[in-house]
Amino acid sequence: MDYKFSEIEKKWQKYWVENATYKVKEDSSKKKFYVLDMFPYPSGAGLHVGHPLGYIASDIFARYKRQQGFNVLHPMGYDSYGLPAEQYAIQTGQHPAVTTAKNIARYREQLDKIGFCFDWSREVRTCEPNYYKWTQWAFIKMFNSYYDNDANKALPIEELIAKFEKDGNTNVNAANNCTVKFSASDWKSYSEKEKEQILLAYRIAYLADTKVNFCPALGCVLANDEISEGVSVRGGYPVEQRVMRQWSLRVSAYAQRLLDGLDKIDWSDALKETQKNWIGRSEGAEMDFAVKGQDLKLKIFTTRCDTIHGVTFMVLAPESEYVAKVTTADQKAAVDDYLAQVKRRTERERISDRRVSGVFSGSYAINPITEKEIPIYISDYVLAGYGTGAIMAVPAHDSRDYAFAKHFNLPIIPLIEGADVSEESFDAKEGIMMNSGFLNGLTVKEALKTAKKYIKEKGIGEVKVNYRLRDAIFSRQRYWGEPFPVYYKDGMPHMLDESKLPLELPEVSDFKPTESGEPPLGHAENWCTPEGYPYELNTMPGFAGSSAYYLRYMDPTNDKALVSKEANQYWKSVDLYVGGTEHATGHLIYSRFWNKFLFDLGIVCEDEPFRKLINQGMIQGRSNFVYRIKDTNTFVSLGLKKDYDVTPIHVDVNIVNNDILDIEAFKAWRPEFETAEFILEDGKYVCGWAVEKMSKSMFNVVNPDDIVDKYGADTLRLYEMFLGPIEQSKPWDTKGIDGVNRFLKKFWGMFFTGDNFDVVKAEPTAEEQKSIHKLIKKVTGDVETFSYNTSIAAFMICANELTSLKCKNAEVLTKFVTVLAPFAPHICEELYHLLGNTGSVCDAQWPSYDEKFLVESSVKYPISFNGKVRFTLELPADMDKADVEKTALANDQTIKLLDGKPTKKVIVVPGKIVNIVF
RNA sequence: GCCCUGAUGGUGGAAUUGGUAGACACGCAGGACUUAAAAUCCUGUAAUCAUUGCGAUUGUACGGGUUCAAGUCCCGUUCGGGGCACCA
Incomplete structure (x- = not known):
């Protein structure tokens, strides 16, 4: 019976949707586990094969935890405000909302094919009013708070006002950028506007003339983490210093707590080190x-x-x-x-x-x-x-x-x-x-x-x-971002009442700055309160929407609160967070700050948002080259190129198979190659290769859709994990995929005889038990440490063993299906049902292993002489040290190797090795 | 410059507390099946020497050291990746 992955995968993806298999609710009878991926910015290019790496890793863990009986929250959404859609809008006039929606649809389509266990009913999009309402709301809270260094937390601004009324600011120990000292009577003598100006210098969200990094090409101010070596991280445009009146967040007030918090969380040392450098105490x-x-x-x-x-x-x-x-x-x-x-x-x-x-x-x-x-x-x-x-x-x-x-x-x-x-x-x-x-x-x-x-x-x-850590500049002179819930009266900023939220992003006639140099919102009509006070023209930066999204997933449709107390108490914080290391100094600092602020206000119950964090490595591209002899249209194969003066040219990896060029496809690839001639070796054109960044310009992009079509989602999932440890960067090379695909075919075949599903209910043999329990032990340990690559090797080994045992045992095979399910959910769901189970394999209990099946009766002792292994000796596992030594020394080969020389020392490590020193 | 990481076959990688280096795959070579190809299966595959078999030597970036035993521990060096960088 053939393994028809395409049918199987479509069937179960449909089943999972129809049965709401991945929908999760708070359930106090079960322990919770929160697995989160860094949500993507939906770019126009769609996903390449590198993007799902982290999602697959977290998906496996989420499924594993669920099978262990945890109530697992595993949501997904989109970081959907951002510059690329807006740049595209400026070039084409296409509204960023339209581009974004289109890109999201494309991402969703690609993600759906891979069989993730996301609870899509909890999806968030940062550009939607019911989401950014809570971004605006948090901003208002920050405006209405100050950081008290004695209490070491954010407190309501009213408490600060009370202190000013009593003693002025001479005895106030609060984070500020205030340049004046005043007494209580001074304070009382100030006008409302003067008072407001002073308070602004204490608020956690404050407006001030700040020396900012302005990027003329983007028409926009950038935060420190958005610049590297004097140019913008996005686009690489030059940045200059300007003094501008901008909103800032007083992140620096939290510097010490951000540093101290690192000791409490399970992140890699490298990442903690990066954050420590950035905080720079x-x-x-x-x-x-x-x-x-x-x-x-x-x-x-x-x-x-x-x-x-x-x-x-x-x-x-x-x-x-x-x-x-x-x-x-x-x-x-x-x-x-x-x-x-x-x-x-x-x-x-x-x-x-x-x-x-x-x-x-x-x-x-x-x-x-x-x-x-x-x-x-x-x-x-x-x-x-x-x-x-x-x-x-x-x-x-x-x-x-x-x-x-x-x-x-x-x-x-x-x-x-x-x-x-x-x-x-x-x-x-x-x-x-x-x-x-x-x-x-x-x-x-x-x-x-x-x-x-x-x-x-x-x-x-x-x-x-x-501290080196600076306050975060929070204004952007752009359109496609959250509007500030702010209006101006007499030149001073005021917050909208919370009941007026969300303040929705208005339509504009033009996405570029106005003629007078105002941000794009300057083009919006009636951009003012009903009373006629003008709204803020800046919008919030990219990190605004991503700073608290993990909280919103806990309670995504709540219109009374960012997250309800109950939902927050239940889900608490993220147990496992998976994402790229590029957010080390941006998102991962800001969201920790944002979370600590909400913690100070009593809105969330945990002061660190991400307990364990795994950084997935990058998938690099593997580029192929052809070599054109200079000034000709003749291409020479790799092995012969040393005899010619050649120019290497990138060639689309999709027309190269095992480094052999498909010559006809190459001729058809581009008009200028139509008449190309080739110097072959052994009748083939061999391409050169190199590991580079996966990008369109290198023609080395591999699309997960193509892999799913050709091999199936389960193969893609397995192969991405099989490539190596998740934290490590490694090149993608499609040619290796056959190995895991063969494994799945073989695995499928284990359940059939000819075209008939064929398993037997019986007591497993000792050998079958040993094989399957060894597998369970290995996979359980590996999943806990995220060593998925070695789990997959263990699956292959077990499948080979059971095949050679001709195992058709239902109990053994059911266990196999159960432990493979997190990795390859579609095939396992199909087999789980064929085995006669009802309900989803997602809820099949994770099996435990029994050491009694794993004990070996004998041990193969390597017998080494002066540290060099010469032969092995199979001895009973329970033989004691002295007997092992005696047996080893009495052995014919030992006598031959010693050749009559006296031994100086014999070391026996029971169960491991014998070393004879002479 | 400082801090963090890493370096293992042709390739991706394995070796959980020092105990048979190269698991598992890919690729390659040979073979079986086939009119043929694909698919599948079997065998071999670190290097060098030897090869009729037994084998021997070298080998985990490089140079030292500790140990009966080192990919693993210690000291020094080189190279790659990442972070910070006139941060006093």
């Missing part, structure tokens, strides 16, 4: 340096307060507010000139061109410990946004300061014994201090401690922690 001290002849103190931040005796100058960031104050009249022209020069440089130039530049301000500062005078410089190697925008420079022990000192001929004082600073600085935190007054003779570590204590005691400064 550094512990140090803030110190005041007095400016000579002025009533002014400059605050600096340093992590090396042990090096204070080696400070020979100070540097201010060009943007520092102190610059104007310390610039003397004689230096004003030079400073202005430098500032202008800095302003002209783009971020990219600054990164790529690291010449030393700077200018003397004319003023001197006093080192608070040595009381020496040191010059104050201005240079763009000091960043305004980090620490205090001012540093104490220790050229002997900081390479950047060293370069600056050399360039401006400033003194360099070594502080560590034996450190040679004639050619470069000594940055390492090790050695014994010298030239350092009270720190002399201490190790660097001791000196750090002592110096901190000293600074605190003498009131010179305070111990402080700084």
Whole structure:
């Protein structure tokens, strides 16, 4: 009986839909398990064979957990706001909603073919009003909250107002960007607008003039994680610095909690490390340096307060507010000139061109410990946004300061014994201090401690922690995103009442910015409240909609809340999250922040959203090449190309089979190859190959639909998992797929004799038991550790064993079907029913294994001599050590190999190995 | 520059606490079936030498070390992938 995968797969996919097999409800009688995939942005190109990798991995786990009796939530949806649809709209006029809907339909069609156990009744789309209502709602909550550093959580803004009314802001310990200090009476004397302006500097969602990364090509501001090396991650367009009035989220207030939370979650070390780098905690001290002849103190931040005796100058960031104050009249022209020069440089130039530049301000500062005078410089190697925008420079022990000192001929004082600073600085935190007054003779570590204590005691400064993590800029000058629930009155932002949500995205006549340079929403008619107050023209960024979607899946149709208390209490958080590593510093930081904020408000019960996370590796493409002899239309086969001067040309992998080119298909592929001639080897044209990114331009894209058509979804699922460990990147090579396909055919064949379904009800033999229990043990262990590739090898081994045993035993085969079901659900569902079961194989209980079937009566001992294995000896498993040794030594081959030499030592590891040393 | 990862046959990969390196596949070669092809099945397949059989030597990026025994542990080096990067 042939394995007709196409019929089988269609049949059961239909059955699963009709029987709502994958619909899941909260059920307090069962333990829950939440398996989540990072939802896709539905791009126009559709899915290639790399996309489903993670989905298959999570699908197997979800099915496995279900078979173990868990109530499994395994939803899917679409991150459907985003730039590509909008760029396409600008080019073609096609509304992004139309493109997006079309792309979603295509994705869904492709996903459906693979047989996932998604509960589609819980689907979310970030661009739908009933979804983004809750994105807007969370934003309002953030606007109405501030971060209290003492309580270490977000609190209602009303509590802050109460504090201001009582004491002003002098004793308030809250995250802020407020530049004024005021008393209670000052507060009371302020106008409403002034009060609002101050509160804005404390809100978690705040509007401020911020130095932003603006990308002219995209017409849009970008967040830090959307830029890499001075260009936009999407598109690679240049980015420049601008000051713009933008919404931001005070993510930085959560820096420490985001860092601490990493210890509680089961993520890879690499990913945790990436997040740690991104958060960038550094512990140090803030110190005041007095400016000579002025009533002014400059605050600096340093992590090396042990090096204070080696400070020979100070540097201010060009943007520092102190610059104007310390610039003397004689230096004003030079400073202005430098500032202008800095302003002209783009971020990219600054990164790529690291010449030393700077200018003397004319003023001197006093080192608070040595009381020496040191010059104050201005240079763009000091960043305004980090620490205090001012540093104490220790050229002997900081390479950047060293370069600056050399360039401006400033003194360099070594502080560590034996450190040679004639050619470069000594940055390492090790050695014994010298030239350092009270720190002399201490190790660097001791000196750090002592110096901190000293600074605190003498009131010179305070111990402080700084973070690299910045607030997230939340405004985008784009159309295809969530509208802000904000209107403006008297120039100040106000939130819509929650009852007015969602504020729906309006239609616009043009997706480009307006003539006056306003964002596209400037084209919308009547984009204002019924009272006539204008709405915000920016929209939210891509990460807005993806920050809390995992919560919405718990209760997707609730119109009273983002998620009900009951649903949230039941599902709690995501137990297994599978997705790509490219979201390490974006989505995975923002959603943790967003979740912690909702946790502070008591809306969710867990403060970390994703308990375990697996990063699936990328599927790379395997490209094929043909070699054209230069200036001809003749192509030479791989093995012969060394004799010619050739140009390699990418050729569509779909017309190459096992690296042999289909010549006729190649001629038909493109008009210019129609008359191509070939130099063959053994009558064949052999192509070269390389592993590259899977992309259209390399002609190496493989579409899962084609694989499903040719081999079936179960084969595709199995093969993707068989390729190797999920976390690892690996090339896709369709030629290997025959192996798993053969396995499924063989597996199918095990249930038939001729065309008849043929299994027998009987007690399994010991050998059958051993084979199947070995399989159950292996697969159970492998699934728990996501080593699916080795599970599949185990299935193949078991199928081979049972075939050679001619096993037709119903009990054994049912167990096989049950453990294979998560991997290959269609074929297993069919066989499960043929075996006489009713209901879905999805609910077939995961079998347990019994060690008693696995015990071996004998062990094949490798007998090694000086570590080299010479032969094996089959001995009873329960033979004790001394007897094993005796038997091994008495063996003919041993005697021959020893050749009369005395043994020095004999090592016997029971059950494992014998090693004879002579 | 700093941090994290990884390197095993022609290819993808396996080896769970140090215990027969190369499981399972792909590919390749030979054979069976067939008029032929496809499909299927069987055998071989790390390298070198030997080959009538027995075998021997080398081998997990490279160089050292620990151990009866190292892909696995330790030290150093090279190369690939990822992250951070004038972050004081």
